[in-house]
Amino acid sequence: MDRKLIKVYIFLLVAFIAVFPLVRYKDILITDIADSFTQLINHKIQDITMGMTHCPPSDNQRTKKPLSPNKAKIIFVLDDNWESQYTFAFQVLKRRNFPATIAVIPSKVNQPDYMSLSQLQDVYRNGWDLVNHTFDHKNLSTLDREEQSDQIMRGTAWLNSKCFTQASNIVVYPYGAFNSSTIQVLAEKKYRGARSLIEGFEKNQPYTTYQAKVQNLTTPVTTEQVKDWIDEAIQNKKTLIFVNHRFADQTVDPTSMIYDKTRFVEVVNYLAEVQDKVQVITYSEWLDNEQQIRPSHPN
Missing domain, CATH: 1.20.5 (Single alpha-helices involved in coiled-coils or other helix-helix interfaces)
Structure with a gap:
């Protein structure tokens, strides 16, 4: 053929x-x-x-708290909107009239063991910040730039849709993970700040807006260690950002994400004892009162 x-x-x-x-x-x-x-x-x-929901002016504008340059700043940031943050930590801090900040994962709201929408509304009405922990809590350093932008922007859009606008443009990195693309996205979208899991203190000014350092209150951390951190912040007039996840009575926790309830109460009581030398504030209050210096590139 x-x-x-x-x-x-x-x-x-x-x-x-x-x-x-x-x-x-x-x-x-x-x-x-x-x-x-x-x-x-x-x-x-x-x-x-x-992102287009109309919110009452009262939800968008709060009276700014003046900060003293001679006092240490203490910020509690509670990651992941776990239910114990409301049922325990909120009640403890409220008794002392101390505010805090919750890093919200929208996809976890109303899920078992996590805070409900009504609970988030309650803490927000009481002067707490609700910041963006991305929509699904994915490791940003494993995503491409477009995926990172989507996770970050959807987190902010959800907060705005519920009228949690006070701090929706502040980001807490899931797992503390970020890269140069993350920094670029935040800068281009004009986000006010972002918090890492890098250990350390923050000076009053200047500071690296997108890489704020913390002290992580994990399971092994004792009350005395935390008091030492507070004393150091007082002595050097620093900003001290605490990170918490879940709260429970004394327990074995292989993840180190649970902080003992008794220790947390002791820490809060100690802050009440030295409150003439410290100011317990929210994350947005810190940014409202400090001179921001945005990095052109990650350090």
């Missing part, structure tokens, strides 16, 4: 194999494509409308 004819037959056979499924299952394929496109459009519409 002529080779050219053979090539024609082969071409027709390949074309038939490729085209037949499209013809045979065209209705199914068209339906799947239409469904996927519809879901994409709905997702984008939801993201846009979440």
Whole structure:
């Protein structure tokens, strides 16, 4: 048989194999494509409308607390909106009239063991900050730039949609992970600040806005250690950012994310004893009163 004819037959056979499924299952394929496109459009519409909710002026504007340059600043940041942050920590701090900040994961709200929307509304009404912990708490350093932007922007959009606007443009990195792309996204979108898990203290000014340092109150940390940190902040007039996750009575915790309730009460009581030398504030209050210096690139 002529080779050219053979090539024609082969071409027709390949074309038939490729085209037949499209013809045979065209209705199914068209339906799947239409469904996927519809879901994409709905997702984008939801993201846009979440950021457009009208909020009462009282929710958008709070009286700024003047800060003394001669006092240490103490900021409690409670990550992940665990339920014990409301049922325990909120009650302890409220008795001393101390505010705190919760890093909210929107996808966890109203889920078992996590705070409900009404609980978040309650702490917000009491002067607490609700900051952006990204929408799904994914490790940002493992995502490309577009995915990072999506996680960060959706977190802010959700907070705004619930009228939690006071600190929605402040980010807490999931797992403390970020990279140069993260910094670029935050700078381009004009985010006010971001908190890492790098250990240390923050000076009153200047400070690196997108890499704020912390002291992590993990399971092994004793009350005496925390008091030493507070004393150092007082002596050097520093800002001390505490990180907490879950609270429970004395327990074995391999994750080190649970802080003992008794120790937390002792820490709060100690702050009450030295409150003439410290100011317990929220994250946005810190940024409101300090001269910000935004980095052009990560240090």
